[in-house]
Amino acid sequence: MTPTPDHVLLVDDDPEIRQLTAKYLEQNSIQCSTAANSHEMRRMLQMQRVDLLVLDVMMPGEDGLTICRNLRADGSAYAQLPILMLTARTDDADRILGLEMGADDYLGKPFVPRELLARIRAILRRSRALPANLQTTNSPNRWRFSGYTLDALSRQVRNPDGILLVLTSGEYRVLQVLLNHANKVLSREQLLELTQGRSGDAFDRSIDLLISRLRLRLGEPARRLGLIKTVRSEGYVLATEVQAE
Known part of the structure; x- marks a missing residue:
């Protein structure tokens, strides 16, 4: 029986990043759905199983940090969902704030798709078992x-x-x-x-x-x-x- 691929939900307001990233992850045996904002993200979370959330920090409306904080605090089934934050900012304060909000890891933009893939796999391994x-x-x-x-x-x-x-x-x-x-x-x-x-x-x-x-x-x-x-x-x-x- 073919194992079910890991499912990543990418939330980013940039359509090009969503398209290119999803294509790369799919080519590397990771199912990737995309959302342009928090509203689309919540709709998709209700519709299907998600193993990891990739969140862009800088988005109009509800930004990635706010989304992360709200997910961690709402007590739902997704309160423990692994989260990887993406940001174009280089300030270390943003990285620290993301971790304080409950993110599992942080990756700066522009990023190399291969590094994103490696970080996703590492987070998923850590979330499922102790070393x-x-x-x-x-x-x-x-x-x-x-x-x-x-x-x-x-x-x-x-x-x-x-x-x-x-x-x-x-x-x-x-x-x-x-x-x-x-x-x-x-x-x-x-x-x-x-x-x-x-x-x-x-x-x-x-x-x-x-x-x-x-x-x-x-x-x-x-x-x-x-x-x-x-x-x-x-x-x-x-x-x-x-x-x-």
């Missing part, structure tokens, strides 16, 4: 920690009141890695490697942003307990007892 060095034959199906529960089978996290928490794929991976290494300080470089399979440079703030967002998602009980602690000049640690089932 090989975290995949063990006896990996637990459920973790309990300070009243919270993470269910690896349903990929759901609930707080001490039993309320379902909406986490992005990146936030979920960071939490799962911290649980696997509870009470052990992990550096930013180790967290990047374990969650994204890559190393970072001195200015890479993606882990800091993910930790900050994860703390917000976990809410007041986690803040009160100091669940995720920052260790100066070293990294982060999940400071609690963890029960694996």
Whole structure:
């Protein structure tokens, strides 16, 4: 049986970019649908399965950053949809803002189609499984920690009141890695490697942003307990007892 190709939805107000990019991705075994704005995007999300969203930042009306923020906050089935942002701006502040809004990766315009393809494939790999060095034959199906529960089978996290928490794929991976290494300080470089399979440079703030967002998602009980602690000049640690089932 032929496997179902990955499906990417490209949202960009430039018709030439939509046409050329979709053609290139289709030639490389990735199904690509396109939308010119947020209205068309939402209509397509309701009509068909989408594995990854490619969002242009600079669009008239609802821009890419706003779309990303709203998707992450609405609690729908697409709250964890992997998102790659595109922008013609070169300011690092835009990249940081995109990551803060919940984007998984960022690519500047003009871009080389081959690099876009590589980034799409890398994001999809990361969104579906932990890296090989975290995949063990006896990996637990459920973790309990300070009243919270993470269910690896349903990929759901609930707080001490039993309320379902909406986490992005990146936030979920960071939490799962911290649980696997509870009470052990992990550096930013180790967290990047374990969650994204890559190393970072001195200015890479993606882990800091993910930790900050994860703390917000976990809410007041986690803040009160100091669940995720920052260790100066070293990294982060999940400071609690963890029960694996």
